[in-house]
Amino acid sequence: MSVLSGQRAWLLQRITAIYAGLYVFLAVVLLLARPPADHAAWLATITHPVIWTATAAFAVLMLLHAWIGLRDVILDYVRPFGVRLGALAIVAILFLLLGLWALWILIEAALR
Amino acid sequence: MEFSIYRFNPETDSAPYMQDFTLGDDLVEPGMMLLDALLLLKEQDDSLSFRRSCQHGVCGSDGMNINGTNGLACIMPLKDLKAPIVLRPFPGMPVIRDLIVDMENFYHQYREAEPWLVNDSPEPEVERLQSPEDRDQLDGLYECILCGCCSAACPSYWWNPDRFLGPAALLQAARFIQDSRDEATEERLERLDDAYRLYRCHGIMNCTQVCPKGLNPAKAIGDIRRTMLKRSV
Structure with a gap:
C-alpha cells in the first residue's frame, strides 16, 4: 500500500464508521438503561476506565472519519491547487484543535 | 412531435x-x-x-x-x-x-486502464485457454461498447475528468483484473491505488442507471476494491 493510498483512506473511513456506529448504539443503550441521576453520577460514568477509553477513541476516530469525508469533498470540488491545499490545511488544523479540545475535556473530567 | x-x-x-x-x-x-x-x-x-x-x-x-x-x-x-x-x-x-x-479525454482515460492482456509467458501452440468458470468472470465486463453514457453521467468524472478514470475505463480495468490469463494484476491494482483514479467513485451509480447495454460499472468498481482489499490483507 503506497503512502498516498486511496484504499487506506477508504478502509479507514469504513472502520471508523463501524466503531462510531457501535459506540453511539451502546452509549444510547447504556444511558437509557442506567441514566445518571446527577452530575456526580454522570462524571462517574464517563470516567470509568472502559467508557473513558472508548469515548476518547470515539472522538479521535470520528475526527479521522470526518477528515477523510471532508478531504474527499475538497478533492472533488476544489480544483485550484493552492486553494485546495489551503482548504485541506484549514480543515486539518481545525480537526486537530477539535481533537485536542475533546481529549482535554476527557482528561479534565478524569482528573476531578 | x-x-x-x-x-x-x-x-x-x-x-x-x-x-x-x-x-x-x-x-x-x-x-x-x-x-x-x-x-x-x-x-x-x-x-x-x-x-x-x-x-x-x-x-x-x-x-x-x-x-x-x-x-x-x-x-x-x-x-x-x-x-x-x-x-x-x-x-x-x-x-x-x-x-x-470531444471524447479525447474519455479515450485517454480508457488507455490509462491499459485495456489489453499482459502475459509474458511463452506463447502456447494454441490459444491461451481458460476454464469455463474463469471465462464466466468476464461476463458483464467485456460487452462495453465505449459509448461514454456512463462516464458522462458520473459527477465524479465531471469534477475530475483528468484524474479520475471514470466508470467506462474502470469497467475495462476490472475486465483485465478479472482475466485469469492476465499476469499484471498486481501492477494494475497498484496503479489504481491513489486518491483519484479509482477512489473518486462515491457509488452514485448513475453509470449503472444509464448504461444502454445493461452493464454495472459500479459493481465492477466495487469488485476492484474488494480484490485490492483481499490482496492487501
Missing part, C-alpha cells in the same frame, strides 16, 4: 441555444427510434449535427442526453419519450458542434 435540441456551431454562434423542431405525426411510425426521428429532422435542417453509425446499439457513437438522461438514440424507442423531447450533448464533455462532443 416536438423536439428541443441543443445547437452550437463554434464558427457562427457566440453561445449555445435550444432550437425547437417539429416532426409531423404522419412521419412518426410505430417502432421508430429516436435516431430515425433525428435523421428526419436533419432533412428539415441539414446543419443539425450528431454522430451515428451502425444504428443498432453496437457502435456506441450516437450517445447523447435525452430528456435529462444519457442514452443511445438508435435504441431509444420514440414512444417511450415524453414530448417535447429535449436533446443535449453529453454533460461534462466539451462540445464540438450541436450534439457532438
Whole structure:
C-alpha cells in the first residue's frame, strides 16, 4: 500500500464508521438503561476506565472519519491547487484543535 | 412531435441555444427510434449535427442526453419519450458542434486502464485457454461498447475528468483484473491505488442507471476494491 493510498483512506473511513456506529448504539443503550441521576453520577460514568477509553477513541476516530469525508469533498470540488491545499490545511488544523479540545475535556473530567 | 435540441456551431454562434423542431405525426411510425426521428429532422435542417453509425446499439457513437438522461438514440424507442423531447450533448464533455462532443479525454482515460492482456509467458501452440468458470468472470465486463453514457453521467468524472478514470475505463480495468490469463494484476491494482483514479467513485451509480447495454460499472468498481482489499490483507 503506497503512502498516498486511496484504499487506506477508504478502509479507514469504513472502520471508523463501524466503531462510531457501535459506540453511539451502546452509549444510547447504556444511558437509557442506567441514566445518571446527577452530575456526580454522570462524571462517574464517563470516567470509568472502559467508557473513558472508548469515548476518547470515539472522538479521535470520528475526527479521522470526518477528515477523510471532508478531504474527499475538497478533492472533488476544489480544483485550484493552492486553494485546495489551503482548504485541506484549514480543515486539518481545525480537526486537530477539535481533537485536542475533546481529549482535554476527557482528561479534565478524569482528573476531578 | 416536438423536439428541443441543443445547437452550437463554434464558427457562427457566440453561445449555445435550444432550437425547437417539429416532426409531423404522419412521419412518426410505430417502432421508430429516436435516431430515425433525428435523421428526419436533419432533412428539415441539414446543419443539425450528431454522430451515428451502425444504428443498432453496437457502435456506441450516437450517445447523447435525452430528456435529462444519457442514452443511445438508435435504441431509444420514440414512444417511450415524453414530448417535447429535449436533446443535449453529453454533460461534462466539451462540445464540438450541436450534439457532438470531444471524447479525447474519455479515450485517454480508457488507455490509462491499459485495456489489453499482459502475459509474458511463452506463447502456447494454441490459444491461451481458460476454464469455463474463469471465462464466466468476464461476463458483464467485456460487452462495453465505449459509448461514454456512463462516464458522462458520473459527477465524479465531471469534477475530475483528468484524474479520475471514470466508470467506462474502470469497467475495462476490472475486465483485465478479472482475466485469469492476465499476469499484471498486481501492477494494475497498484496503479489504481491513489486518491483519484479509482477512489473518486462515491457509488452514485448513475453509470449503472444509464448504461444502454445493461452493464454495472459500479459493481465492477466495487469488485476492484474488494480484490485490492483481499490482496492487501
